[in-house]
Amino acid sequence: MIPSLTLEKNKTYKYEQVLKKALKYFNGDEMAATTWMKKYAVKNEDGLYEETTPEDMHHRMAREFAKIEDKFGNDTSHENLSEYGKTRTNLTEEDIFGLFKDFKYVIPQGSVMSALGHPHMIASLSNCVVVPSTYDSYGGIMHTDQQLVQLFKRRCGVGVDISGLRPANAKVSNAAGSTTGAVSFMHRFSDTTREVAQNGRRGALMLTIDIAHPDVEDFVTIKQDLSKVTGANISVRLSDEFMKAVVEDKEYTHRWPIDAPIDEAKYVKIIKAKDLWETIISCAHKTAEPGLIFWDRQHWYSTSSVYPGFENASTNPCSEIAMQGGDSCRLIALNLYSFVDNPFTDKATFNKKKFYEVAYESQRLMDDLVELELGHIERIMDKIKSDPEPDHIKASELATWELLYNTGKIGRRTGLGFTALADCVAALGHAIDSTEALNAVDEIMRTKFEAEFDSSIDMAIQRGAFGNFDPEVEKTSEFVQMMEKEFPAIYKRMMENGRRNISISTVAPTGTLSMLAQTSSGIEPVFMLGYKRRRKINSAADDAKVTFVDDMGDSWEEFDVFHPKLNEWMKVTGETDINLSPYAGSTAPEIDWIKRVELQALVQKYVTHSISSTINLPEDIEVDKVAQIYIESWKKGLKGITVYRDGSRSGVLVSSDDKKEKTEAEMQEADEKALSNFSKSFGVTSAPKRPKKLQADVIRFQNDYEKWMAVVGKIDGRPYEIFTGRLEDSFNLPPFVEEGWVIKNKIENGENRYDFQFIDKEGYRTTIEGLSRSFNKEFWNYAKLISGVLRHGMPINYIVDLVSDLSLYDDNINTWKNGVARALKRYIPDGTVAADKKCPSCGDPNGLIYEEGCLNCKSCGHSKCG
Known part of the structure; x- marks a missing residue:
């Protein structure tokens, strides 16, 4: 196991210092630089950085992996080792760093990058x-x-x-x-x-x-x-x-x-x-x-x-x-693009020898990572045992980690995957849904399979097989039956010697990793080849390139941002027309979905776990087509697949490209239709009549240091009325209450009274009379105004903007205003375009959409949550 990490006084750096170095490392890619800083760079308890670039991180990880390689050594005297296993030399810290450097060959996934060797964090390495x-x-x-x-x-x-x-x-x-x-x-x-x-x-x-x-x-x-x-x-x-x-x-x-x-x-x-x-x-x-x-x-x-x-x-x-319940898995990805020699040329080839060797060594690193995780779990359990909580309170937490420790030690589950498949195929000159691409991917996957199984079998000989290896059980696996038929030599060697890891490979999503490696993600096609980005500039500067001046008189430069490896294709070929590139027609919304299923089925054949994969479809795709994709996926032997219809939900990048250029007559017709619809809809609206009893959500949040609560009454899932204020003793609901009913009653003087009813833990209905008692009268009156806007059908994203833009005269009411906006944001349907669609980061004039209450840019990924 790894020893407990000793805290040392390391040199520290401020945000601006690290940002400058990280930007240089990522060649000016601000998103990659800031993502690495936020997620993976080591910071001390005071928030100061102890790493300035991913190179520091890669050295940190290489040191920890090298400890396990030194622990197990490399006995090559066994006669049953693979041919490569007999001749390899032990991995040194320098060797491992060389695999990690510049995210070129081997990329440990997020939990490993953030926590491995981190002196100030006690966290799991399992993803x-x-x-x-x-x-x-x-x-x-x-x-x-x-x-x-x-x-x-x-x-x-x-x-x-x-x-x-x-x-x-x-x-x-x-x-x-x-x-x-x-x-x-x-x-x-x-x-x-x-x-x-x-x-x-x-x-x-x-x-x-x-x-x-x-x-x-x-x-x-x-x-x-x-x-x-x-x-x-x-x-x-x-x-x-x-x-x-x-x-x-x-x-x-x-x-x-x-x-x-x-x-x-x-x-x-x-x-x-x-x-x-x-x-x-x-x-x-x-x-x-x-x-x-x-x-x-x-x-x-x-x-x-x-x-x-x-x-x-x-x-x-x-x-x-x-x-099974009680197990975990760690992940490492291979960067497939880096194994293409002479990419984007007529001489492009995939270096199978180099790939085999790196995949073999990466499976060893995967097993090392199991050992490192066991060490991390020991630190977690030591921390739990030293906590001041009574033993009966921390018993469940301790038991959970003991279960993961014991299961991990017996099975030694690993998840070796890959990223940049789309870039690899393009660099070889193929469209991703072409027959040539499928043939190339089959060869790559077979090589990966041979390397990782040779490695795991060799480790079984050198380090010992996983705890329960049983040839009779193995024969019941359809995967092993495939091995016997197509890889008889590896199958025979495994049945004689076992393997080190109960399960070996996967294909995980690699969104953040691919951003850092500047490649396509996982098995996925490239989603968009590029977008336009805007940058505010000083028009008086000598090198200023003013594209346009906005209504405020500010000058902007507009430029195209292309997928990183498409830029490489341009540099290699000297071409600027992206329609001539191997990526043309091969983006996620464009490829043939049947070929996409075939590609996943082909990869699944060689993978012991499953595949995270998405088929992107246009917004107007019919329901029957979605059903057909899923049926075909089942028939092809896929373990699962996800279908995203453009704009159907959060997590989907929505293309901003116009479907086609409209003629002047079509635009005039559209304008006339819009005016007609406007004239019909602009008038007095009729709010749905409020029922006596209205279903409601209870939303709790903090504004600064104050605890606040919102009660949102709904009709058909849409907010109809809202009550918001500080939590006070007169109306302090139990923490488990998340929904209930607002009941409207008449009292003796003819005024309305609102009561709140919920179901308690034993199933009884509990009613608290006088909901309004808990809220400041001024807040109550403002809420009545906003409730009126809600029930008359104004889109919720516009209501959120309306409330957020209110200029109120004191801090308490402004705090209340922020609470109302935060409460209502959760009801904005994902994919809704923001009222002000312009992204403050990349300048895309139609970039901002709502996703889970946050404003996210579909072009550059900028995100802001209120």
Whole structure:
């Protein structure tokens, strides 16, 4: 294990000093420089930097990896080693640094870059964890909730399956008499994620449910209201049984417990499979959720799930790692672009020898990383034991880390992936959806497979196989059956000697890493080849290049920003017409989706885990086409895939390109139509009549050092009225209350009184009379005005801007105003274009859209949350 890190007084640097050096390192790429500074550069307790460029980070990581290489050594005397294994020399710190340097060959993923060797941080090196499926009791639900908190705070993303919770209205032996069902607890886990993911902490959650569960339709549809379960991704585990029923248009039987034979299940529900399938696809088309996981393929085409005790329970938040509850995985990516010799020329070739050697060594680094993680978990457990909390309070946290430690030590799960596939293929001169590209990728994946399995088998000989290796169990794996057929020599050597790691490879999303490496991301095609960026300039300067002057008289330079490797193509070829490049017609919205599925199926063949992958489709794509993609993906043997319709939901870059140039006549017709619509709609509106009882959300937040609360009454999920103010004793709801009802009553003098009702923990309805008592009268009157605007249909993003722009006369009311804006932002549909669309960072005049209450630029990634 790694020893505890000794805190030393290191030289420190201020923000401006580091920014200057980081900008130079990234050749002026401000986004890459500031992202690295924010996420990965070591800072001390005072917020001062101890690293100035990624080179410092790469030295930091190389030192830690070298300790493990020195610990295990490199005994090449074993006769059963691979040919390369017999001749290699032990990796030194300098060798490892050479692999990391400039993000050229090997890129450890985020948790490793931020936490490994960090003297001031006690955090996990695992990118993803799956916790045991939630036990069917309130104690079990609370236990899962606590596990999420403890893992999020150590920088882990988490997956949890809720299929074990009994369905809605099932009998329970407590005061409620019946349960609210599995789906009702999604809100708790989602809110926990959002609560922890503040002030620099990290929270990422995947919730899954099996298609057999009777509550699955409620699970599938819950996020069609974009204000619900905002802290989690959701996916459905689809069985072959269900998919065959869909294709053959047959009935399907839900059951609970989900793994019980139908005739022994406590709850059974028969449905028409195609009806449920159409609901699932409609939701995926509309909002890109739920994700679909082909669960039988996840299990059988696996080297780990076939082992007793290692059966997959759920996946991590991005779905590329399925594993049992109580296990975790660390990630490293190979930069495929760097293995292309003479890129973008007629002499371009992929250097298979270099790639094999680096992939082999990277799998060793992956196993070293397991050992480093065990050391980090020991530090975490030592920290927990030394905490002043009573033992009974910290028992659950300690048990969670002990479970991850023991499981990690037995299975030694790794996740070696890659990035820059699109750039690699383009550098070889191929369109990514071409037959030539598929052939090239097949060769690359076969080489990677050979290298990483040779490495893991050699480590089994030198270091010992993972704890439960069993040739008889191995034979039940469809993945291993593929090995026997296509890689007989490797298969034979593995069956004789075992392998070091229960599961080896994956394809994870690499968005931030690719930004730092300045490449395409993971398996994905390039989304956009470029965009226009604007920069304010001094027009009087000698070298000023004024593109235009705005209404305020400010001068701006406008220039094109291209995908980094497209710039390389321009330099190599001397061409400036991007339509002549190998990227032309190969962006995410343009490629043939059938070829895209084929590409993923081809890569999946050689990957022991799964693949994080997205098919981008135009906004006007039909629902049937989405269904066709998913059916084809299942037939091709994919373990899962995500389909994003342009603009359907947050997380999708929305293209700002005009679909086509309009003629003058078409523009005139459009103007006349807009005026006609305006004249029809500009008039007196009629607000929907307020029912006596209105569903409401309770939103808590802090303004400066004061605790505030908003109660937002809704009709059909849209805000109808809002009450906001400081929390006071007269109306201080219990912390668990997140929703309820606002009830309007007449009192004796004829005035209205608003009461608040909620359901307590035991299922009883509790009513607090006089909601208005808690709020300052001036705040109350302002809220009535805003509520009037809400119920008369003004778009919520405009209301947020209206409230934010109010000029009020004292600090208390301005604080209240900020609270109202923050409360209402969560109801702005993701993808809504901001009223002022211009990005302050890149100057894109149509760049800003709302995503999860934040303003994000779809061009440059600039983000601002209020």
